[in-house]
Structure formats: structure tokens, C-alpha cells
Amino acid sequence: MHRVTTTVEFCYGHRLLDYGGKCRYLHGHNGRVEVDVESRSLDEIGMVVDFGEVRDVVKGWIDSTLDHRMILSNRDPLLAVLQNAGEPLYVMDVNPTAENIAKLVFTVARERGVKVSEVRLWETSSSYATYSLPDAEKPGEDGPSVSQRDNA
Ligand SMILES: [Zn+2]
Numbered sequence: 001m002h003r004v005t006t007t008v009e010f011c012y013g014h015r016l017l018d019y020g021g022k023c024r025y026l027h028g029h030n031g032r033v034e035v036d037v038e039s040r041s042l043d044e045i046g047m048v049v050d051f052g053e054v055r056d057v058v059k060g061w062i063d064s065t066l067d068h069r070m071i072l073s074n075r076d077p078l079l080a081v082l083q084n085a086g087e088p089l090y091v092m093d094v095n096p097t098a099e100n101i102a103k104l105v106f107t108v109a110r111e112r113g114v115k116v117s118e119v120r121l122w123e124t125s126s127s128y129a130t131y132s133l134p135d136a137e138k139p140g141e142d143g144p145s146v147s148q149r150d151n152a
Contacts (some may be wrong), residue, residue, distance in 0.1 A: 003038045003117070004048045008059045010067040014096040017073050026070070026078070032122040033062065033105055037115055038138070049115070057112045058105065071096040098129035106131045 013028040035058050039048045069088045072079055073095050082089055094100045102121040109116040118132035 001038055001040060002042060002048045003036050004051060004054075006035045006051055006054045006058065008033045008035070008055065008062050010062050012066055012068070012090075012101075013070040014072060015076070015078075016095050016097060017075060018095070029123050031101075033058065033102075034120040034122070034128075035105070035109060035114070035116055036118040036120075036132075038117040039115075054109075054114050054116075057114050058109055061108055061112070062105070066090055066101075071101065098123040098127070099131070102129045103131040 009030065009032050011028060011030055013026060014023075015026045016023045035054055037049045037054060042048060069090045070082060071090045071092060072082075074091050074093050079089065079091065092100060092104065098121045102119045105121065106116055106119040109119070116133075117138065118130060120128045120130050122128040
């Protein structure tokens with residue numbers, strides 16, 4: 001299996017609802033997104049995909065949509081206050097955890113035609129969250145592989 005990875009860095013703020021730790025307060029991160037594209041075969045040039053193509057799509061969307069914004073849940077009582085103050089926001093219908101932001105980037109990239117297999121969002125230099133294709137949808141040698149999951 002071939003895999004290429006493109007990295008995009010951006011700054012964002014957020015806070016988590018229904019959470020007892022420090023992340024319930026507004027704070028920010030220098031986030032790093034790593035986007036993987038996998039393929040069993042290479043194109044005629046010898047590539048999985050053009051790095052620039054993946055980067056243009058993912059970085060373009062992140063720069064215009066998430067970079068230097070507060071990413072907040074649509075249930076967050078601060079939404080109205082920050083909107084009235086003219087703060088740039090990105091509103092999610094789920095808690096803006098690293099897990100959910102990784103899934104968001106994955107979903108947007110797929111919708112825009114990038115055949116992403118996995119997205120990792122590094123929230124700090126020591127912690128990241130991953131969202132990837134379900135096993136059954138990964139490119140396989142003999143058709144879709146059987147998904148084996150322990151969690152019921
Ligand atoms: Zn945080």
C-alpha cells in the first residue's frame with residue numbers, strides 16, 4: 001500500500017461543553033492537520049496523488065473557514081455574544097473536540113474529491129485525534145475487507 005501525507009497548520013480557539021477539565025474555558029491551539037491518501041497502485045507519473053492538489057483543497061478550506069476562528073458548538077451560550085462582537089466563528093452541531101474537528105476535515109476533503117484515508121489533528125505537540133475510513137471502505141486486494149470490531 002502506498003500512502004502520502006500532507007500537513008496543514010492553523011490556529012484556532014474553542015471550548016468544550018459538558019466537560020469538567022480546563023478545556024471548558026475559551027482557549028486556543030496551534031493545530032496541525034495531517035491528511036493521508038492511500039492507494040494500492042500509482043498513476044502513470046508514479047504518484048498516489050499530487051501533493052499540491054491535496055494541499056490546495058485542504059489548506060484552502062482550512063485557511064478560509066477554520067484558521068484564526070473560534071470553533072464552537074451550536075449549543076454554546078457564548079455564540080450570540082461573540083457574534084455580536086464581530087468575532088469570526090465556526091459553528092459545529094457537535095462539541096468541537098479534536099476528534100470532531102478531525103472528522104470535519106476528513107468529511108470536507110472527501111466532499112471536495114480528495115480520496116482521504118485518514119486525518120490526524122494534532123491539538124498539541126503530544127496529543128492528536130484520528131478519523132479514518134471504516135475498514136470496510138479501505139482499498140483492499142480482494143475487494144472490501146471484513147470489518148473486525150471489538151466494540152459492540
Ligand atoms: Zn483545546
